Amino acid sequence: MIDFVTALGLVLVIEGVLYALLPGGMKTIMRGALETPDQTLRVTGLVVAALGLIIVWIIRG
Template identity: 65%
Template structure:
């Protein structure tokens, strides 16, 4: 549970950094996401999920 909360805190810190440093860029990312099809967003989400799992697996393995 501690590892999960640490990972969640890291995600929040990284996202917060992006919004703090480049709020306009993050708005553009959101606009782009709104214009993407559900299928494209799903594929991007699955790719991010797979990459994240592989990273954790290699780092922890």
């Protein structure tokens, strides 16, 4: 559980830094996401989640 909370905290740090350093770029990315079809976002999300799982599995293994 501690690893999960640590990972969640790291995600928040990375997102916070992106919003602080590149607010205009993040707005552009959000506009692009709104224009992207749901199916594309869904598949991309699943691929990224699987990649993250593989990375964690390799690092922890």
